[in-house]
Amino acid sequence: MKMESKPERDGPSRVSLPDEVRVISVGLPAFAEALRAQGTAVVEVDWRIPASGRPDLVEALTRLYGPLAHRVDTANREVLRRLDSGAPVLIGIAAAADVIPDMDAWTLLHPGPRLPFQEFCDPLRRSARAAVMSEGWARNQDEAERLIVRGRVRLEPANHHATVLPMATILSPTAPVFVVENPQGNNRAYSGINQGPGKVAWFGVDAPQAVERLVWLREVAKSVLDAALKSSGPLDVFSLVAQGLQMGDDAHMRTQATTNLFIRHLLPHLVAQANRQAVDVARFLSSNHLFFLNLAMAAAKAVTDWAAPVPDSSLAVGMARNGTTFGIRLAGNADWFVAPAPPVEDALYHPGFGPEAAALDIGDSAVLELVGLGGAAAAASPAVATFVGGTMASAVATTEAMDRICAGRSSRFKLPFLDFRGSPVGIDVRRVVELEMTPSINTGILHVQDGLGQVGAGVARAPLACFQQALRALEAQLR
């Protein structure tokens, strides 16, 4: 295993004193400030009461860091190895129901934890209607809605089918998907083709042009991209992502550099297809800087699914949102621990929009944060910096915060701003619950109700409650 070693950390109840004893201020910064104002030297200890001192959580932490630590750490090492060493390759494009496990001709896959249709948020509902129309099952939004409400289609969480879907993407049976294979784990994962900018279903739009885009992806983009990929051969997804991180991508909020590397890779194979359709696809690729997002997600899903069966681990291998709920799962446990979806903070809105227009955090793209990308790689990305304070120092702080709750560092995703240190990998629920610091997820924001598409972007903080549930479950499971 090539992962960087990370200093072992103390348990929650140990605080070591500095060598030289002056005033030590623990907790509230106001004390330290008051002393400094009087010219007194102060050493501040960044410490707070673990898990806010809640007895059940403190007890669980004490056991998971204490007598159970060896068992958990051993499991975590194997999970980290898989998250860090799996190197999924893109092997082609296929119709969803032809390749995705247990997806039949009447299944729609949705992002996030399982959710009944009546609890879908507006953007997700619209995306589902657009997907139904794209299949030709309904002629308009009302027909599509009725068909779903009557239970004529099966709604399934994509994550349960080796699939991940960004934002409000709904995947229908004939929709084209990227097929990504993880040779190390002998498993595959899937994601739809990114639908591009504008009035599109993955942004919660069900207008005719959103449906047309879905049909175009199936009827035009699929064959052109598949032919180009067959001609170019399999593509190591994370190898491109690693390069993209040296070029300002976090591989979540921004995938422009990686998309461009992908375009460069495909270029000769696209030019070789001398037809009108290839020109359309070229134009689409050329104007879609998030094209690679779905591919990075599929690769992240492949390695997290490979790590998922490892028992006894405190590391997350699932993190997903549907706009209503936010869920995580741990390696060695098939359950999802769910809490209400958070709002997106630190947001920059498109002109004319503000927080009142914002739907809640949505999409499976948080799978990227599990493998060292997105918020974990904020320090790689000037674009992300603009969302978290405007300086690279604030982007670095985002990565450093992830580092405090992660168990390892990537051996392949390097951060130039941190002198090529690996990005944090392996979110450890013990650390999250102890420090009460949850992962930051770089993400877009959809309009809350009018089907207006994307209205901004920002950072979502995962809700603490699902990590607390997961911690309790782990402790119970190891009894």
Added chain:
Amino acid sequence: MKMESKPERDGPSRVSLPDEVRVISVGLPAFAEALRAQGTAVVEVDWRIPASGRPDLVEALTRLYGPLAHRVDTANREVLRRLDSGAPVLIGIAAAADVIPDMDAWTLLHPGPRLPFQEFCDPLRRSARAAVMSEGWARNQDEAERLIVRGRVRLEPANHHATVLPMATILSPTAPVFVVENPQGNNRAYSGINQGPGKVAWFGVDAPQAVERLVWLREVAKSVLDAALKSSGPLDVFSLVAQGLQMGDDAHMRTQATTNLFIRHLLPHLVAQANRQAVDVARFLSSNHLFFLNLAMAAAKAVTDWAAPVPDSSLAVGMARNGTTFGIRLAGNADWFVAPAPPVEDALYHPGFGPEAAALDIGDSAVLELVGLGGAAAAASPAVATFVGGTMASAVATTEAMDRICAGRSSRFKLPFLDFRGSPVGIDVRRVVELEMTPSINTGILHVQDGLGQVGAGVARAPLACFQQALRALEAQLR
């Protein structure tokens, strides 16, 4: 003018004292270290004797920073305005002699200051032979050499013809060139099409495959690229470069991100050309990460040529090397001030090669360092960091050193690692001579004699002598 203001600096003879007086150590760090070892607080002043105390230079500096300062600074502001605001656009591709001023059917253009053929270094000599063969003037290297030695072709410095050529590029009359127009200055500049990696003439190779590449650029690449550019419309070169700097390019040693942006821009227009030649060009673009280098250089040449006629300036508007000599010129003076070409330092060599295989610093690409790119933008580039110490801090130090000898900062080339501060623009000979700090130039290294092509890359330090000459000439000119 939108350029960032930069704090005014003192003249060479003024040093201000710190508010609190402790031990002040001026000059040699050893003094300060000795005091610190005894527990004494030391304030170190980064100061050395200006221009090593050479009386003629000190006198010239005293006048140029003193009574002549207003005149010089006024001129410099106008030069900076031109360097920073000119926004050259790529408008097409043409045969060199059809568009380059005063280039006839028997002219070869070479990089760097004017140089007789007998003083050409080996790589440049080989490149000239390859160019002659590509024109069909000679069937082999010997014939080509004889033809040049007999004076059957006119050798001219590209810089005198609004043209810049990277590394050992020799431009022959029918070779295709990028035509770049600077609307603000109503002037044009030119550069050859980058010849790509491998055994190529611009790397000092005259083997048959190097000649074939030149012929292929003329017979195949020219028409495909020109058709794509005509279809896409004019392209703002520095706009792409500015984006590339956010993506890890310094736009000199590394142009991968900018090249990829260019590829993305051209993609639909290349795919639309349904023919075998377009596929070849696509393959060439896809495997040539320095493709954009020549375009960035042509744009830099356009703005430096626009700034060149401004009188009374101490800022460099020309910096070029031919592998034998290194030259600079100042705005308001057509003369080139020349010194022997330096070696390339901080070098990383290809396996099997070392300093003994290295030709001296060569090429017109140093024009980039005049406009805030290359060494000036080292802090933008993790790739450059690997050449200057392996950490981003060392890349930042390279930019900071350029900042000390530059008169302004770019309003468009922003450095994420320095919190989006503009890169340094406008090398001021006064500062260079005073501080004895010359520009750092990120560059490749060619094999010294065997026509083996590129053997490494590193950083060249411009020779101080040409800046000292330029300073004396400026002072004389302003008398």
